[in-house]
Amino acid sequence: MLKVNDINVYYGSIHAIKGVSFEVKEGEIVTLIGANGAGKSTTLNTVSGLLDSTTGDIEFMGKSLKGIAPHKIVGMGLAQVPEGRRVFQNMTVQENLEMGAYTRRTSEVKDSLQDVFQRFPRLYERRKQVSGTLSGGEQQMLAMGRAMMSKPKLLMLDEPSMGLAPILVEQIFDIVKELNSAGTTILLVEQNAQMALSIADRGYVLETGKVVLSATSAELLENDAVKKAYLGG
Amino acid sequence: MTVLSNLINGISLGSIYAIIALGYTMVYGIAKMLNFAHGDVIMVGGYMAFCAMTYLGWGVLPGILLAVIICTVLGVVVEKLAYKPLRSAPSLAVLITAIGVSYFLQNTALLIWGSDPKVFSSVVSLPSLKLFDGQLSISGVTQVTVISCVIIMTALVLFTSKTKIGKAMRAVSEDKGAAQLMGINVNSTISVTFAIGSGLAALAGVLLCSAYPTLMPTTGSMPGIKAFTAAVFGGIGSIPGAMVGGILLGIIEIFGKAYISTQLSDAIVFAVLIVVLLVKPTGLLGKPINEKV
Amino acid sequence: GKATPADSANPADSAGKATGNPIKIGGIGPLTGGAAVYGNAAKHGAEIAVEEINALGGIQFELNFQDDEHDPEKSVNAYNNLKDWGMQILCGTVTTTPCIAVAPNSFSDRIFTLTPSASSPEVIKGKDNVFQMCFSDPNQGIASAQYIAENKLATKVAVIYNNGDAYSTGIYEKFSAEAATHGLDIVSVTTFTDDSQNDFSVQLADAKSAGAELIFLPIYYTPASLILNQAESMGFEPLFFGVDGMDGILTIEGFDTSLAEGVMLLTPFAADATDDATVSFVTKYNEKFSETPNQFAADGYDCIYALYEACTAAGITADMDTETICDKLIEAFATETDEDGNVTKEGLVFEGLTGAGSSMKWAKTGEVFKAPMAVVIKDGVYVGM
Amino acid sequence: MSKIKKLNKTTRSNFITYAIVIIAYILSQIFSSAGIMSNSLRGQLVPICAYVVMAISLNLTVGIMGELSLGHAGFMSVGAFTGVITAISLQDSVTSGPLRLLIAIVIGGIMAGIFSLIVAVPVLRLRGDYLAIVTLAFGEIIKNIVYCLYVGMDSNGLHIGTVSIEALQMEDGATTIINGPMGAVGITKLSTLLAGFLLILFSLFVVLNLIKSRSGRAIMALRDNRIAAESVGISPSKYKLMAFVTSAILAGMAGTLYAMNYSTVAAKKFDFNTSILVLVFVVLGGIGNIRGGIIAAVILTILPELLRQFSEYRMLTYAIVLILVMILTNGAKARQFLERIKGSLRFIKKKSDGGGAVNG
Amino acid sequence: MANDREHRTKMVPVPSKAIIPERDLDKTPILEASHLGIDFGGLTAVDDFNLTIGRTEIAGLIGPNGAGKTTVFNLLTKVYQPTRGTILLEGKDTHGMNTIQVNKLGIARTFQNIRLFDNLTVEDNVKVGLHNQMSYSMFSGVLRMPKYWKQERIAHERALELLSIFDMQDLADHKAGALPYGAQRRLEIVRALASNPSLLLLDEPAAGMNPSETSELMDNICKIRDTFQIAILLIEHDMNLVMGICEGICVLNYGKIIAKGTPEEIQANPQVIEAYLGKKKGEN
Numbered sequence A: 001m002l003k004v005n006d007i008n009v010y011y012g013s014i015h016a017i018k019g020v021s022f023e024v025k026e027g028e029i030v031t032l033i034g035a036n037g038a039g040k041s042t043t044l045n046t047v048s049g050l051l052d053s054t055t056g057d058i059e060f061m062g063k064s065l066k067g068i069a070p071h072k073i074v075g076m077g078l079a080q081v082p083e084g085r086r087v088f089q090n091m092t093v094q095e096n097l098e099m100g101a102y103t104r105r106t107s108e109v110k111d112s113l114q115d116v117f118q119r120f121p122r123l124y125e126r127r128k129q130v131s132g133t134l135s136g137g138e139q140q141m142l143a144m145g146r147a148m149m150s151k152p153k154l155l156m157l158d159e160p161s162m163g164l165a166p167i168l169v170e171q172i173f174d175i176v177k178e179l180n181s182a183g184t185t186i187l188l189v190e191q192n193a194q195m196a197l198s199i200a201d202r203g204y205v206l207e208t209g210k211v212v213l214s215a216t217s218a219e220l221l222e223n224d225a226v227k228k229a230y231l232g233g
Numbered sequence B: 001m002t003v004l005s006n007l008i009n010g011i012s013l014g015s016i017y018a019i020i021a022l023g024y025t026m027v028y029g030i031a032k033m034l035n036f037a038h039g040d041v042i043m044v045g046g047y048m049a050f051c052a053m054t055y056l057g058w059g060v061l062p063g064i065l066l067a068v069i070i071c072t073v074l075g076v077v078v079e080k081l082a083y084k085p086l087r088s089a090p091s092l093a094v095l096i097t098a099i100g101v102s103y104f105l106q107n108t109a110l111l112i113w114g115s116d117p118k119v120f121s122s123v124v125s126l127p128s129l130k131l132f133d134g135q136l137s138i139s140g141v142t143q144v145t146v147i148s149c150v151i152i153m154t155a156l157v158l159f160t161s162k163t164k165i166g167k168a169m170r171a172v173s174e175d176k177g178a179a180q181l182m183g184i185n186v187n188s189t190i191s192v193t194f195a196i197g198s199g200l201a202a203l204a205g206v207l208l209c210s211a212y213p214t215l216m217p218t219t220g221s222m223p224g225i226k227a228f229t230a231a232v233f234g235g236i237g238s239i240p241g242a243m244v245g246g247i248l249l250g251i252i253e254i255f256g257k258a259y260i261s262t263q264l265s266d267a268i269v270f271a272v273l274i275v276v277l278l279v280k281p282t283g284l285l286g287k288p289i290n291e292k293v
Numbered sequence C: 001g002k003a004t005p006a007d008s009a010n011p012a013d014s015a016g017k018a019t020g021n022p023i024k025i026g027g028i029g030p031l032t033g034g035a036a037v038y039g040n041a042a043k044h045g046a047e048i049a050v051e052e053i054n055a056l057g058g059i060q061f062e063l064n065f066q067d068d069e070h071d072p073e074k075s076v077n078a079y080n081n082l083k084d085w086g087m088q089i090l091c092g093t094v095t096t097t098p099c100i101a102v103a104p105n106s107f108s109d110r111i112f113t114l115t116p117s118a119s120s121p122e123v124i125k126g127k128d129n130v131f132q133m134c135f136s137d138p139n140q141g142i143a144s145a146q147y148i149a150e151n152k153l154a155t156k157v158a159v160i161y162n163n164g165d166a167y168s169t170g171i172y173e174k175f176s177a178e179a180a181t182h183g184l185d186i187v188s189v190t191t192f193t194d195d196s197q198n199d200f201s202v203q204l205a206d207a208k209s210a211g212a213e214l215i216f217l218p219i220y221y222t223p224a225s226l227i228l229n230q231a232e233s234m235g236f237e238p239l240f241f242g243v244d245g246m247d248g249i250l251t252i253e254g255f256d257t258s259l260a261e262g263v264m265l266l267t268p269f270a271a272d273a274t275d276d277a278t279v280s281f282v283t284k285y286n287e288k289f290s291e292t293p294n295q296f297a298a299d300g301y302d303c304i305y306a307l308y309e310a311c312t313a314a315g316i317t318a319d320m321d322t323e324t325i326c327d328k329l330i331e332a333f334a335t336e337t338d339e340d341g342n343v344t345k346e347g348l349v350f351e352g353l354t355g356a357g358s359s360m361k362w363a364k365t366g367e368v369f370k371a372p373m374a375v376v377i378k379d380g381v382y383v384g385m
Numbered sequence D: 001m002s003k004i005k006k007l008n009k010t011t012r013s014n015f016i017t018y019a020i021v022i023i024a025y026i027l028s029q030i031f032s033s034a035g036i037m038s039n040s041l042r043g044q045l046v047p048i049c050a051y052v053v054m055a056i057s058l059n060l061t062v063g064i065m066g067e068l069s070l071g072h073a074g075f076m077s078v079g080a081f082t083g084v085i086t087a088i089s090l091q092d093s094v095t096s097g098p099l100r101l102l103i104a105i106v107i108g109g110i111m112a113g114i115f116s117l118i119v120a121v122p123v124l125r126l127r128g129d130y131l132a133i134v135t136l137a138f139g140e141i142i143k144n145i146v147y148c149l150y151v152g153m154d155s156n157g158l159h160i161g162t163v164s165i166e167a168l169q170m171e172d173g174a175t176t177i178i179n180g181p182m183g184a185v186g187i188t189k190l191s192t193l194l195a196g197f198l199l200i201l202f203s204l205f206v207v208l209n210l211i212k213s214r215s216g217r218a219i220m221a222l223r224d225n226r227i228a229a230e231s232v233g234i235s236p237s238k239y240k241l242m243a244f245v246t247s248a249i250l251a252g253m254a255g256t257l258y259a260m261n262y263s264t265v266a267a268k269k270f271d272f273n274t275s276i277l278v279l280v281f282v283v284l285g286g287i288g289n290i291r292g293g294i295i296a297a298v299i300l301t302i303l304p305e306l307l308r309q310f311s312e313y314r315m316l317t318y319a320i321v322l323i324l325v326m327i328l329t330n331g332a333k334a335r336q337f338l339e340r341i342k343g344s345l346r347f348i349k350k351k352s353d354g355g356g357a358v359n360g
Numbered sequence E: 001m002a003n004d005r006e007h008r009t010k011m012v013p014v015p016s017k018a019i020i021p022e023r024d025l026d027k028t029p030i031l032e033a034s035h036l037g038i039d040f041g042g043l044t045a046v047d048d049f050n051l052t053i054g055r056t057e058i059a060g061l062i063g064p065n066g067a068g069k070t071t072v073f074n075l076l077t078k079v080y081q082p083t084r085g086t087i088l089l090e091g092k093d094t095h096g097m098n099t100i101q102v103n104k105l106g107i108a109r110t111f112q113n114i115r116l117f118d119n120l121t122v123e124d125n126v127k128v129g130l131h132n133q134m135s136y137s138m139f140s141g142v143l144r145m146p147k148y149w150k151q152e153r154i155a156h157e158r159a160l161e162l163l164s165i166f167d168m169q170d171l172a173d174h175k176a177g178a179l180p181y182g183a184q185r186r187l188e189i190v191r192a193l194a195s196n197p198s199l200l201l202l203d204e205p206a207a208g209m210n211p212s213e214t215s216e217l218m219d220n221i222c223k224i225r226d227t228f229q230i231a232i233l234l235i236e237h238d239m240n241l242v243m244g245i246c247e248g249i250c251v252l253n254y255g256k257i258i259a260k261g262t263p264e265e266i267q268a269n270p271q272v273i274e275a276y277l278g279k280k281k282g283e284n
């Protein structure tokens, strides 16, 4: 479904991604793990078109994404929960969710809205509140809900569990699993590698802008180097 | 009675400021830039209508239409050429570019139409409204301006809060990157914003020149600054605020002249403005900036 | 501007011949910005004069007119720029404040200066080489008050002036002093500035409620046209009395001249005068710039001609240095009088467009003597009073 | 060279800034005494100095304090008129021109500082565009007040009024100092290039040293994140006031220097357009980049004169140049390009340095 | 809850005398908050909040998202003025004080969403934290008086020492805004420490860190407490960290305290499991 082929990304003169390639097949959950600054977010932003790669190619559903504007990529069925949530601070919770469904027709949106509210009752309680005053965790829920609103084929999550209460982390992972079994392909970036690998089919390990390891989740969970570096022991 | 007639004069001056301020706020609110060239787009609108009606002999409505169309196109083109390359630059850089555009428009107008003033014949043929046995009269232009002001304000409020593209504008104004991730075409959204803002500027230009019928290349600059002041006064980014701010500014100006001093009228307007901002630091209708810590 | 050896070899015959180098005349005025009307008009007028003079085949002029945006700093820059170019005579600057900044420079550089329209006494004060083509502000204020009083136009007078403008304020101050001595009752004095010259409702209402019969407008014609417009829509019909800055009001494109019906003004120039000189100038100007010239254009035109006559009289040639030219022109321009007012030395007597039919003379101080002409607007044209 | 390299990065950058100013001064002295310099350029030297000081001073407000000011020329105006009054009234008691200029500049600066204290009340409460409007308003108010200001001097001392010079009822032979809208007239020109150069050095000294001190860090911390700065005990009002007043004092001094270079100076000079002009210097030079601001001030002051050959297209050309320069220096594409070049230069340099011995 | 808990005596060797603040280590609590509450419009974000923290205690504040934890920090640091209740800091009532005053009294904090001085260098960020430890005036600064040189030198040394806690001294010249996320979080802690607090509030210090980084952070938090002999109150959703280093924990839900106690007690508390921990964690 998504094929990333040897991309290089620069921030000015900083070479952040050095020839990364990976693949996400339809129906899979794939996770990228790596230390701070390894380039995980940069990779996701490049896939969604917010950043340009200087070389290489990204293919989504058989089509090259080269030169395609980010908003068009969203229209093709790719959604991203960005790092740091980036909810629209001055819009209400409900308006934020509606923005998530921007590419869809208004009439189709109602069900999705119900669905999000059902999964996150807290958002329903706060639907009229201006998002900027939500607590960190509430904003994270909102960002997640907002991405779900576009009914994406491929959902990319950048550290969705960050700042969430343990009970919610579980919930979020449950939701990810559910979405996946309902047919959404998932590309997951997580610091909580343990959790991520427990639900993912496959994983890639990123180190300073390069893929250093790729294997199935089970293999990665057993890998000593991964254990030491990312699983805390 | 004089108080009342001063009030009416204030409203009529203020409604002109208000209508300019609406366009200002629109662009400011969405594109987050102080478009100091807005006043000069107004001037271009005035000249366009003048040319259509005087040189081409067109009627009032076609004249206005031409002005609106040309200004809309102008706004979009200027945005594409001058502001778009600076999307990710600091907002002050865009402000300076806008000043460059303002110089550009003024000097182009000077080359095309010369420095001689032109007198604009009013596009409003409505008779003045006479009250209290004719002691009080409200001119046709004032009536039209106030009414268009209210209509435009309402339309803009509805547009930005209810329509999809209006909401997209608000999203773009907050976080362009996140807006793109929602599938919003940031560039075309900003173009639409400029189109609307410049179209409004053309209307404002025609009304400004109808109320105060001289037209020069510099005609737009001072009303532009006053309207910017009005927009901030009302709470920058707030559409109803722009209207309230504009009208109040007009009233303060007239009352300041009438009851304090004509010599110091400019100083009075600005002093009142400072005092009001001290009491309400985010303008009259501006929302307090609630920063979540 | 250095004379070449070949030129100085036979200076005598370069005067009358078209073959000689042109005399370099610098001009300064606002060509862009809010005051561009005045600078452009003066420039255009001067250009026509230079063209005509050069066609005559005698003394040749070369005019270099620089923009100062009505800013003293830019004006001094323009002046220095012209000096680099080799300016020998300065025709400028057009507006008052910049002229006050430039004049001390031309004084110390000994470059003869004739300003078309900078009217404050401050312009010429203490500078023997700076002359004016226009009335000085005090003169206009005094003359206006006298005229109104003598002709008993009104006793209750209102004034609206631009208190951000040296010209307007200057006339107003002298007017109000003079009016007091003539028993005129100034019932309302209101002001505006360049920043607030849109709305005059308060000023007019004030004049109206004070019962003013005449409104004195020592201002330029652009705001004046707005005042007339707003007075009309208020249904307020006093007499309006203007000064030379008001000239030009009839020729604003699109202006409804019926609004100006009955407006009186003191002006040295009227574009619809029927004398040959004016007609020819107006026609040429119209052809060239498709505009009707205003007083500033006429001032610019007159400046060049006055310089031409003075140069001819003083036998000035292009190879003279600026200091010599300056001294000779001062000599040529100034009419000297003794304490009793008897003329002790005749200076230039100049018949121009802006002399209202009579001739002009210059005092040693640089001030011009010419008769102001009072006109009233009737059926869209000036009529002498 | 190696010594310079060893210095801390900011110290080195400051050193370069001082060096540029000093070299520019020496060069212009040489050129003008050798007679190579055109009148046009020579006439602009003092105003250039004044604008450079303005750019340095506004950089303190806009770049270092991070607040937009649209009325900086207002402080220049206060300084200009106070300075002129001081200089003219000391004409008899202080005969040395340079000394009189010095006193005028100091008093002009102090007075601008006092006025800035009045504006400071809103400054401490408002943010962003609201503050911009207040400064704009301040500039307009000052202009409007000077329009109505008449100051003269006779043997009884200074007379100040708001009606006209005559209304001051001074003795015969009195000097008019400020004549309403005409502004200050009859100024004896005291400003020199040397004075301007020294004032630039002084401003640089104040601003650069301030930035690299405890107070300067506090100001910049407030700019970057007010809440965080408060959380480590930094008082926003104290340090914003400090930056604002310092900036105003320098602007006032620049105003005096400017005014004392012309025989007349009118309030209209110090209007919104001049405030904007100075802002253009600051932004074009790179916000917060003092050296860039200086260079931009010099170039943009000379540019309109260089463009005189375009005659009526002059200001149009100026506008186009301004827009293009903004796009080329700040545009996303251009910036990427520049960074790429910088990056590869650094790379080459590292290689040629042979293993980063410099970093020690 | 923990005011009579024994002070820890484990002392780690200290880098130098300069960064050890002299402080009397008596047994009065550093902070006593009682009946604190605040409303936002109709929403009661925090209500009847009581907490006492001992001089050198590490305490945790946990609770579901939106429970009001960050708001408690904001109340303690006077970013918001409490609607009700009192806060005693070092036995002094902080009523009516502002952020700056309570910082000078001894509270420093980090922020949930990082708030660094992005355009300043790492070292300068720390020096801003040291601001009130220096005393030279603006004039001595501009005129470069001896006082300036002396205090700046000390500040430089102290900044590097403080950075060395997290082994960040090599980053001193970098722009803070360009640091990787984890380093930014650590820098915030260093900056807060620089203001010489006796109570350090950490808002989700481990957010965005992976397990190994988190365990490193845990060591460092303990080290800070031991070196500086200060109290630490932290908000965190990472239960390994909370249960690993906190001596006392306070659980908040919907603005109210639902439980207080030792990690063991909290982990076993059914209400906490229900509202916050979820089943799996509770079973562990």
Ligand SMILES: Nc1ncnc2c1ncn2[C@@H]1O[C@H](COP(=O)(O)OP(=O)(O)OP(=O)(O)O)[C@@H](O)[C@H]1O
Binding pocket: A011, A014, A016, A034, A035, A036, A037, A038, A039, A040, A041, A042, A043, A083, E178, E179, E180, E181, E182, E208
């Ligand atoms: N806007 C930027 N400008 C310059 N460098 C950047 C920028 N954003 C990221 N970087 C650098 O690019 C590299 C990769 O960053 P990225 O954010 O992709 O890492 P990450 O793996 O998502 O880390 P984290 O776990 O902290 O989110 C880092 O070295 C980072 O410092």
Ligand SMILES: Nc1ncnc2c1ncn2[C@@H]1O[C@H](COP(=O)(O)OP(=O)(O)OP(=O)(O)O)[C@@H](O)[C@H]1O
Binding pocket: A133, A134, A135, A136, A137, A138, A163, B290, B291, B292, E040, E043, E045, E063, E064, E065, E066, E067, E068, E069, E070, E071, E072, E112
């Ligand atoms: N300024 C404010 N205006 C209105 N509501 C606010 C404001 N600040 C916080 N709130 C609300 O108060 C509640 C508590 O917020 P707080 O940030 O303290 O939560 P938290 O416990 O820190 O949550 P998290 O773990 O998700 O960060 C939230 O519901 C939030 O929406």
Ligand SMILES: [Mg+2]
Binding pocket: A040, A041, A042, A083, A158
């Ligand atoms: Mg990331």
Ligand SMILES: [Mg+2]
Binding pocket: A135, A136, E069, E070, E071, E112
């Ligand atoms: Mg929180």
